[in-house]
Amino acid sequence: MDLTEQLDLFPDNPAPASRQAPPPVALLHPVSEATPTPRPPSLPANARWREVQAPQQVIGYVLQRSRRKSIGLMVNDDGLQVTAPTWVTLGHIDSAVIEKAAWILRKLRARQERQTHLATADTLWQHGGSVPYLGKRISLLLDGAQQTAVFEGQPYAPQDGDALRLALPADADRHRVRDTVHTWLQQQAQAWFEQRLHYFLEQNDLRIRRWRLSSAATRWGSCSSDGNIMLNWRLIHFEHDIIDYVVAHEVAHLRQMNHSKEFWRELERILPGFERARDALRKHDPGSLPLI
Structure with a gap:
């Protein structure tokens, strides 16, 4: 035993x-169009959740303080992440978010579209099909002249649309x-x-x-x-x-x-x-x- x-x-x-x-499900939690910055299920240590009224709608964000010298904005799959120096007031941080609201919402919606595509796109095992790889969706190309499979991109830093060229005939x-x-x-x-x-x-x-x-x-x-x-x-x-x-x-x-x-x-x-x-x-x- x-x-x-x-x-x-x-x-x-x-x-x-x-x-x-x-x-079909998304590989990562999608961002809702009605609420483009939903609160994440959990927050990193020493982070806080804030919401600010922008011209278009309310924008929520995760705020973390750091030793950096300026306010940083980043959009990822958890929404808007803001890092700011300890001496910057919350009012100034909210103002920075409002100032960049159009850019933030554009990034969030682009992220949502990509994640929705990952969630709903069936895998077509044929020339022109695609599969998720390291969070991106890569294209499949069948090429009978190839000896081995070749990835036309950075192997561990792929981008959407990068091609995987397979050593297979077009009618495989x-x-x-x-x-x-x-x-x-x-x-x-x-x-x-x-x-x-x-x-x-x-x-x-x-x-x-x-x-x-x-x-x-x-x-x-x-x-x-x-x-x-x-x-x-x-x-x-x-x-x-x-x-x-x-x-x-x-x-x-x-x-x-x-x-x-x-x-x-x-x-x-x-x-x-x-x-x-x-x-x-x-x-x-x-x-x-x-x-x-």
Whole structure:
């Protein structure tokens, strides 16, 4: 009997024998058009939520103080993030947001459109189809003259519309295209997860016995008490911060084989501000990506 203790990132609940595939979902929480800056489920440490009335509508934002010398505005999948020096008043910060309201709303709506596309676009396993890769949607091109698959972009910093050129004839059937794409995605996952795992282990002076990719239906990652880590290859569909969260989560288990307060403190030490990536990933499980 194998008594090795294993911790899963999410419980592996038995799936029913037969069930309909869930509807398409966004890889990250979409931003509503009616409320373009919804409050995130959780805020980073030392951050606060504020709302300001702009000419078009109310804009909410996450405010963090820092040692920087000016006010910084950034729009990401959690909405508007504002960093400001400790000496700047809230009134001045609100004024900066109002001044840039048109730019902020334009960025938020562009972000929403991209996420909606990720959520609803079925995967067509053919020339001109597309798949999500590291949070972007890349195009599939079939090229019988190719010897191997070639990605026409930065491998670990893709942009929407970058092409993956496959060494397949134009009339290749969908199953062959799908299997070829899956093989390429798994190769990228193997290489990128290896880098991120090495980084977190080195930063925390930790060692593991071994690690490998998994294809589990209901878990994103796991860590055993004897130092074996498994990471689901489908994480490669998500953005970097979500991948880092899962990797750091499993690395934290090397010191805390539980989900106690001590574990979450260890994870916060390893990956400060992990909550946003955790909350985004909680909306999904590997089985919630039925089209890919």
